[in-house]
Amino acid sequence: DADVTQTPRNRITKTGKRIMLECSQTKGHDRMYWYRQDPGLGLRLIYYSFDVKDINKGEISDGYSVSRQAQAKFSLSLESAIPNQTALYFCATSPGTGPRPQHFGDGTRLSIL
């Protein structure tokens, strides 16, 4: 089983719909992150959480919200999806101390028509 699991893996939806992307991890890491990747580009940070009671905006948080339901679960919501939110979304985790590697889920391909 994957250490970082994202659901769904693929989603096609319409403009204006509310969408939730879910992430769960079995690595026991405190820190969790949501990134988006647009074609031909690197990843950009949407939101991050250093523990269950900690939520922080990243560089592109507008139009998104998150919920950290437990240490192992971090969900990303698009309240009213728009076409320019079409992208590949990644959840990642890392240990709570030091500049350690982040481990990524397999990604969710989201298309908004």
Place this chain on the structure above:
Amino acid sequence: AQKITQTQPGMFVQEKEAVTLDCTYDTSDQSYGLFWYKQPSSGEMIFLIYQGSYDEQNATEGRYSLNFQKARKSANLVISASQLGDSAMYFCAMTLEYGNKLVFGAGTILRVKS
């Protein structure tokens, strides 16, 4: 602010040969981590190798090694004995000691020829 620069948009290498992917970084912090990730066409991000700023020896993981030159602020990835399955996009990234995110370079597409 942190910045990662990958100057090679694309690279070709013959199967079984070694290849070096370039990465330079910029930060004024003394404590940071440098990483390489592989992204195959299927899309997942695969962690390859990590180098801490205070590590005196270059990191190695199997066929991957990181040529860390701190004074030059470079962290090049060396892949030895290239395989067809190494064809992918490769990202260099860094994070600070107390940082909240990975900063990624633009990536290098590697194509291994048979």
